[in-house]
Amino acid sequence: MLFEMQEQAPALQKENKMTPHIQVKNLNVYYGKQQALKNINIEIPKNQITTIMGPSGCGKTTLLKTFNRFFELTENTQLTGEVLVDGQNIYSPDVDVTEVRKVVGLLAQRPTPLPMSIYDNIVYGMQIHKMKKDRSEYKTAVKHYLEVAGLWEEVQSRLHEPATSLSIGQQQRLCLARGLAVEPEIILGDEPTSALDPISSQHIEGRLIDLKDQYTTVIVTHTLRQAKRLADYVIYMYLGEVIEAGPAKEVFSNPKHERTKQYLEGLF
Amino acid sequence: MSLFTKKHWQRRHLTETFMKFIMRVSLAIVASALGLILWIVIVRGFPSLSWDMVTKIPEGGYYMGKGGGILNAIIGSAYLATGGTLLAILFSVPIALYLKTYLGDSKWGQYVRLSLDVLWGIPSIVYGAFGFALMIILGMRASLLAGIIILAFIELPIMTRAMDEVIRRMPTDLEHAALALGSTKFEVALRVVTRQMLPGITTAILLGFGRGIGDAASVLFTAGYTDRIPSSLMNPTASLPLAVFFQLGSPYPEVQERGYAAALILTIIVLAVSLGSRWLSSRLNRYTVK
Numbered sequence: 001m002l003f004e005m006q007e008q009a010p011a012l013q014k015e016n017k018m019t020p021h022i023q024v025k026n027l028n029v030y031y032g033k034q035q036a037l038k039n040i041n042i043e044i045p046k047n048q049i050t051t052i053m054g055p056s057g058c059g060k061t062t063l064l065k066t067f068n069r070f071f072e073l074t075e076n077t078q079l080t081g082e083v084l085v086d087g088q089n090i091y092s093p094d095v096d097v098t099e100v101r102k103v104v105g106l107l108a109q110r111p112t113p114l115p116m117s118i119y120d121n122i123v124y125g126m127q128i129h130k131m132k133k134d135r136s137e138y139k140t141a142v143k144h145y146l147e148v149a150g151l152w153e154e155v156q157s158r159l160h161e162p163a164t165s166l167s168i169g170q171q172q173r174l175c176l177a178r179g180l181a182v183e184p185e186i187i188l189g190d191e192p193t194s195a196l197d198p199i200s201s202q203h204i205e206g207r208l209i210d211l212k213d214q215y216t217t218v219i220v221t222h223t224l225r226q227a228k229r230l231a232d233y234v235i236y237m238y239l240g241e242v243i244e245a246g247p248a249k250e251v252f253s254n255p256k257h258e259r260t261k262q263y264l265e266g267l268f
Numbered sequence: 269m270s271l272f273t274k275k276h277w278q279r280r281h282l283t284e285t286f287m288k289f290i291m292r293v294s295l296a297i298v299a300s301a302l303g304l305i306l307w308i309v310i311v312r313g314f315p316s317l318s319w320d321m322v323t324k325i326p327e328g329g330y331y332m333g334k335g336g337g338i339l340n341a342i343i344g345s346a347y348l349a350t351g352g353t354l355l356a357i358l359f360s361v362p363i364a365l366y367l368k369t370y371l372g373d374s375k376w377g378q379y380v381r382l383s384l385d386v387l388w389g390i391p392s393i394v395y396g397a398f399g400f401a402l403m404i405i406l407g408m409r410a411s412l413l414a415g416i417i418i419l420a421f422i423e424l425p426i427m428t429r430a431m432d433e434v435i436r437r438m439p440t441d442l443e444h445a446a447l448a449l450g451s452t453k454f455e456v457a458l459r460v461v462t463r464q465m466l467p468g469i470t471t472a473i474l475l476g477f478g479r480g481i482g483d484a485a486s487v488l489f490t491a492g493y494t495d496r497i498p499s500s501l502m503n504p505t506a507s508l509p510l511a512v513f514f515q516l517g518s519p520y521p522e523v524q525e526r527g528y529a530a531a532l533i534l535t536i537i538v539l540a541v542s543l544g545s546r547w548l549s550s551r552l553n554r555y556t557v558k
Contacts, residue, residue, distance in 0.1 A: 068448065070444070070447075070448070073444065073447070098450040098451065098452055099450065100450075101447065101448055101449065101450040102449070102450035105448065105449075106448040108441065108444065108445060108448070110441065112439075112441045112442055112444070112445035112557070113445075113557060114442065114445060114446060114460055114463075114557075115442070115460065115463045115464040115555045115556045115557050116463060116555050117555065124446070124449065124459065125449035125450065125451075128449070128450065128451055128452075128455050128459075129450060162554055162555045163555075163557075164555070164556075164557050164558065175445070178449065179448070179449065182449055182450060
């Protein structure tokens with residue numbers, strides 16, 4: 001599956017340069033009575049890195065969490081509107097939430113290895129989705145995804161040690177490998193480097209850039225410099241609203257809105 | 269006097285000294301009580317502990333000081349407590365996982381927890397009487413099976429609540445990590461929660477086992493007492509707590525001493541199981557996320 005995608009990737013990319021992979025239509029989200037997202041309408045391009053920026057509390061993580069239906073894990077929430085992935089509304093009643101989360105992977109803020117060995121961490125997702133037939137297929141896949149995440153060299157001799165024995169930076173790459181192993185199309189990152197040291201952050205950013213031709217990537221970040229390093233497409237939010245969205249070059253060099261300009265200049 | 273010299277006579281320092289003293293006295297009382305129990309059981313039980321005691325069943329006139337041992341009670345207790353514990357695990361693990369995964373802190377969740385706490389508080393003699401009444405209705409006789417069932421009843425609330433308390437401390441991040449991969453809640457419960465909480469679950473099982481093997485009142489009515497080793501689930505069976513009780517109640521001093529020896533054996537079994545499972549859970553600890 002992944003190999004096929006790799007071959008197709010360059011062609012697809014040209015063809016779909018502006019094809020939206022995720023479309024958000026009239027999205028409103030409430031925590032209890034408080035409205036966290038106000039009438040969001042955006043499109044996220046396929047096989048590019050989109051960063052969501054904005055001051056803390058502006059709803060960027062909430063928006064991200066609507067893409068894999070994670071926000072509904074918080075009690076007392078309400079949502080109106082639509083989130084379409086490949087044209088299909090993931091909130092329609094006949095949608096299986098586990099299938100959504102298989103297609104839309106998440107890299108969390110802090111690395112969270114599962115309580116098992118390095119090997120089993122990668123195998124877990126493939127097993128619950130019954131993606132491989134036998135042990136040798138799992139072994140090959142584990143090696144492949146650890147290589148993709150840039151971790152294989154460091155862990156190949158200790159695959160059966162607890163995942164918690166890895167350093168924090170290695171754990172986050174393990175989480176990336178684990179997420180990729182279920183063959184998602186979209187990778188969400190909720191400030192995925194904020195808990196890491198600079199070198200480990202660089203590692204993760206490098207991987208995300210390597211992978212962007214094959215996956216649609218959406219990253220929430222609170223560091224402007226990271227957004228500038230990674231983004232092909234930018235969404236700027238303020239107080240639950242999308243103020244500006246567009247190709248990174250345009251937004252960074254020539255923001256249309258005063259608020260965006262102020263944010264980029266570091267005024268707040 | 270320098271700026272930082274402690275003013276011992278100040279009220280807050282005196283309060284601390286006094287409170288620390290009270291804490292230490294309480295600790296000393298409890299620790300010495302434990303020591304005293306072990307000391308009495310060992311000093312009075314060890315001299316009459318013999319190879320015969322743990323390898324033979326009672327011979328005729330055993331309770332009047334003649335030969336034999338209490339192998340019947342040792343094996344009986346092992347059967348009863350192990351059976352009861354296994355049966356209780358069979359029900360308590362699903363209940364604890366259901367509480368965590370689907371009920372949470374909802375009204376129903378609170379109701380189930382309250383019920384379990386009430387069950388926990390019911391004295392074991394009441395369980396025995398309940399079991400006895402049930403057996404009469406079902407036409408059952410005192411048997412190993414009835415004893416196992418009633419011990420499972422006693423162990424169930426202890427085990428479930430202990431597991432529940434442990435499982436509630438499951439880090440949310442960890443659950444979310446598994447959900448993000450597209451797990452169902454059940455897969456998270458079965459493959460992630462149980463693994464992360466295995467040491468705590470082991471401790472909960474041990475608590476139940478300890479209660480089960482030490483309980484005398486409930487098995488008195490339901491499992492009965494016999495000098496023979498049960499050969500089927502329908503046979504009545506002896507148990508160590510009752511062996512202690514009957515021998516201590518005897519007018520013959522040598523039989524009383526054997527009662528202490530039986531108590532020593534019971535203590536050793538509980539201690540061995542406790543240490544063994546601690547070792548096991550430290551091994552299982554390897555993969556847990558701290």
